[in-house]
Amino acid sequence: MTVLSVGKRMAALAALEPNLPALTCEGETLTRIQFEKRTNQLARYMESIGVKAGGLVVVALPNGMRFLETVFASLKLGATLLPVSSRLPKAERDGILDLAKPALVVGLESESYAALVPDFVVPETLSNAPLPDAISRPTRGLTSGGSTGRPKIIFTTDEGTVETDGPPGMKIEPNKPVLIPGPLYHGGPFAYAYRSLLFGAHVVIMTRFEAEETLALIEKYRIDTVPLVPTMMNRIWRLDVDLRNRYDLSSVRMVVHYGASCSAWLKQQWIEWLGPERVDEFYGTSERIGFTWINGSEWLAHRGSVGRPIDCKIRILDEDGNDVPVGEVGQIFMLHNSGSGTTYRYVGADPLFQRNGWETVGDMGSLDQDGYLYIADRRLDMIVSGGANIFPAEVEGALDEHPSIRASAVIGLPDEDLGHRVHAIVESLEPINETALREWLGDRLVRYKIPRTFEFVTTPVRDEVGKLRRSKLRQERISAQ
Template sequence: MMKSWLEKRADLSPDKVGLYCNKNVWTFREMEEEATVLAEKIWPYLKNQMPVALLITNQPQSVFLIHALQKIRVPVLMLNNRLTYEEWQYQLKDSQAQLVIYEDRFGIEADSAVSIDELKQSERKKLTAFDSQDVCSIMYTSGTTGNPKGVIQTYENHFASASGSAFNIGLDPEDIWLCAVPLFHISGYSILMRSVVYGIAVRLYEKFDEHEMNNDLVNGKGSIVSVVTTMLQRLLDVKSDRYHSFFRCMILGGGPAPLHMVERCHSEKIPVYQSYGMTETSSQFTTLSPADASRKIGSSGKPLFPGEMKIADQDGGKCAVNEIGEILVKGPSVTRGYLNNESATNEALTDGWLKTGDVGYLDHEGFLYVADRRSDLIISGGENIYPAEVESVLASHPAVREAGVVGKKDEKWGEVPVAFLVMADQVKSESLEQFLRERLAGYKIPKLFMFVEELPRNAAGKLVRRKLKKEIDHESF
């Protein structure tokens, strides 16, 4: 049985700081001790190697729980804490999770669930752990069919992602990675994995606060930070002093940055690395360095070593330079498939190549330009919203005959969802909003409901969303 990554790191760097949160500090040895205690308390609850779900926030205890489950060698199902009870239940059933560990604030009901406070009171049992398990984590991502799919992430995936990132941005043993992105997202989870692989510290924030992070960057409390566009904009809004020389890398994901933002970062010497990635690639897959940012405006860079990328046309053939097509990726950080979903796996993966569903092109130097993050995908504040999922819930309302959802540009969030509805009976927008809030996460709720006589469809009866987008473009809301 191989040691867990944290256990190995504690052997190598026992007295090195591995975690900062608020005013508290833990060395890797102290983190390992915390994880061991939790693992021995979790162990009696387990029956097999089926996944254990975590419903957590950005707390030190969450970090220790993640590492505890790695010690036991069971996959961890990271539940998005912004989802509804109904959405959680779908993921728990689909993944066949054997246990849910949750923070008391969520109070989830499940066949087998234990709160963190209850867990702390449990008896410890000597840990023997299961046989080697290559699946490290599972994260659900919504699909174009509306049903979430569990992305399988192996230890190899996470290690390859960490290695590729280090080759790209470099590695300093004194680095401190600021983490204000959610741990249940691949962006936050991957930071924890990189911390123990690299032997560097994480400064964990319970939630993003631009004033707090800005002060930390000014005062030399972080060298690397991961942000989405809305976070970067909020940092720029409060920034007055120059960032400390210790700060060297800002990884930007969650959609392309507007030109004016890139230009301001360049003028203020903020080292922004624009990136492209997804849950299926275990975080960033391509990165654009600051050195290329000014001459490659709008690009997401090149694949991290040793990843490969190509652009394919509708027939699967290779696109020419600057020709738009579907983005396909391949490499050791790419998922091997979707949990308990062979058809989705076979549809997405061919000979190791993953169809991302995103469209874009490569220029003559091989730099990626993402034309559209999946043709219908809405990215709001770094969160992915799939129209089909929202439409499916809307259509379940007895007064709704048909529903179409598209994104509308928004200065604060990048995009927000707008719903076009054909009604069977008259219902107020407030009633529809309440109906959705009981079934979907808040960020998925349309910010505007448009009542129409019919929705545009093609000859096959398929909804033509681009025509709905034109309606938004022609109107001022």
């Protein structure tokens, strides 16, 4: 088994095939040797500002080459990364920076910390030769607002090394082109871009997701792997059928979706379109306490499942900590194969809730008799209305199937009679008759799950990574009452 640092691995790939494409964005391509030299120069520039092994680098850049150049330059110095959205509101950004206390902030102005603005220029006089070897411990952290809205940082426990003889992970194929439509600060797109580059792949980045452009790039660059969130899948599927089928997608080995619940009807359409062997899904947590994986053929046999565990054990427990029967919904607890508490470290929050070493992030779900996991929803998002438990994801799935609905968010609002009433925020493509919508939902949901109130909007209900922030949406509406 050969283990190399990130820096040595990238240098070896550049020496082996210097002129192969490494990175493409908006028609511009960097070869392996160009990427290697640029990241070496950038690393020296960052070092001159004060970044060193063990330091923290906040990366707040939009999607583009500079983002990944900063990532690999930081790792070559042995620094730890903290990718964040370049669009963070000032209050949230300041809260994260105060927790992180970074050696350098790249992409934002800061009065308290060393910073590089997005259009910074690296001095050409700096050497582009390989740097002294260094290993990041850990490689990165992720940020989360959590259920309270207070920021926290989730640091991984992995190191900046790669087993060059082993598999890349995440079903990545070495040296095969990968398209990244999602924001790189998010865990899924970051992981696919990072791991793919470490194994010689050509990574094509989109500065922002566009449905038709995604298909055009797949055809142009003969893409092998495409990670998507369900929102992206929905927008691609809603393209005119002739337009959608105009592009050659025969190079695609795997479309893999993640990050949010995918409605069964949408998943079925993609499987019928591409074939079950080309549509995969994974479920996991930012804390990496466990992951599940399922391919399209398995999904057809276990409709609605997110798969079986691949690096952990799973139990479904009731509120008293007892295992629930097969098929019954409870709280999902995971135990990673490496042991409890071994995959993450929090800053700004207490560790996850545990029962005898088994950990949970609060998701609700069930297991079938074959060990396949089904996600119900977040425990904190569950609505108790008139004594009945209602999972927003199920209602949203029914709403999103409507041809005039782009996306929806379902929340519980205080109600004197029911405790909470089901309220739907609907991002519509065109005006929708509420009575007709209720009748349409009546064919898909039992009566008590149909929203009592509707709110039609034209602004996005999901953020740029396709996630719903239900607690924020709920609080905004309660505050406005």
